[in-house]
Amino acid sequence: MARSPKPFQNESVSVAFVAEKLQSVVGIEISALNDADPELRLVTESNQHRPGLALAGFLDLFTHHRIQVLGNTECRYLEHLSAEGREAAFSKLLVFNIPCFFLTNGNLLDAPLLDRATEAGVPIYATGLPTMEFQARLGDFLSDQFAIQQTVHGALVDVYGIGLLLTGSPGIGKSEIALDLVERGHRLVADDVVIATAKGDSVLMGAGTDIAQHFMEIRGLGLIDVRAMFGIRAIRFQKRIEVVVHLSPWDKEVEYTRLGMVDSFHDILGVQLPLVKLPITPGKNVTVLCEVIAMNHLLGHYGYNAAEVFAERLTNKIRSKKSGAGPDRGIDYFEHDYE
CATH class of the missing domain: 3.40.50.300 (P-loop containing nucleotide triphosphate hydrolases)
Structure with a gap:
């Protein structure tokens, strides 16, 4: 057979593309919470990240290049902080080149945090879907976009x-x-x-x-x-x-x-x-x-193999060692049916 062309895959897709397809193709209702331009931000892999530890201050293993998902845990953590604490914790994340944020379960962010994200050029979206369902559907879509x-x-x-x-x-x-x-x-x-x-x-x-x-x-x-x-x-x-x-x-x-x-x-x-x-x-x-x-x-x-069935019949016939002038008919009696 002829040599096949080399495999290829997408290196990146824009956040604008992801947001539009999540609504028109995947069927997820999302809304933009700030005015950052999603065309300027790129998604480069299918994995997502929930930045709970990063919000708490541990940034050594922060995978900032992934889409960030803020669920109930992250939003409740931000709510228990003071207004100054929330802004400080959220601003630490915006230092990195984050593609975008998605808030699930109908969660929202305070206006000062949205303003900080807009200044940093990071789009923020909200959806009413539960976090696990949203991540599963987003992950399936992104896996398809970055598939070989x-x-x-x-x-x-x-x-x-x-x-x-x-x-x-x-x-x-x-x-x-x-x-x-x-x-x-x-x-x-x-x-x-x-x-x-x-x-x-x-x-x-x-x-x-x-x-x-x-x-x-x-x-x-x-x-x-x-x-x-x-x-x-x-x-x-x-x-x-x-x-x-x-x-x-x-x-x-x-x-x-x-x-x-x-x-x-x-x-x-x-x-x-x-x-x-x-x-x-x-x-x-x-x-x-x-x-x-x-x-x-x-x-x-469904488990049926014609060749195996025929081979089994042939083997059984050989094992029976039945001799005769010729092969046996497939029917024992014609029943006076001469059509």
Whole structure:
């Protein structure tokens, strides 16, 4: 298979981007408490920090480069201090280059503290969500933004709920097979360029690019818009990549698997994916084979392996040492049914 492009990941995102996406995509209601410009502050990692010890004066291990989350504990600590003490404790944090603060559980800060943050250029936001829920949702969003990604040349199609990544040399027919699958009721995720994103150690998500989206290039026909032509039911914007189907011209010198459909794996971003090597010959119905690959993967997920079942039957037959003129019929009696 062709060498894959090098992985890449975001080095930073702006606080303005994070705040806007938390509202429009993640669905968290937040409000800005001061006038600091969030475009000027950058988030450089997915981890967050709760600065309780830093507010108390211990700054040796203060991870100031992370988003700072002020929950009930930090806010109650500030409230028990005098007005001068609160300002002094909070000002110690603003000496550092902090991306932003998020206050949870509906907590607020006094106006003098907000003014100090504005002077330092540090945005402050508030949300009514409990701290643990907010951190979980923020952490998931940031993990996605800083996840390792890689572009893969191929077509990604949702077939019976299984994400099939069709790969192969240019002109082998990946787009045509994907189009045929869409016509049969399956859903296109991306064609030609798939952005693979690692989510943890064993999950690989796929999506298209912001430019191509659900356009397809069919050689001899040109560009088509799958969404406009087949409707919203024919597309998905994301799908887990679960099986790689590599298409190649039939080579009589190559021995292809005949008992087990999957005999090897393909590595993308450290995730091992089942690999099916599918030889292409004139007249072969590759679309149906792709459907069978998806259904076979589903059966395997639920513990059924056709090759193992057949091998067990064959072994039992050999062990029985039954001799005869030929193989036994699969049915003992035709019951006068001659249709």
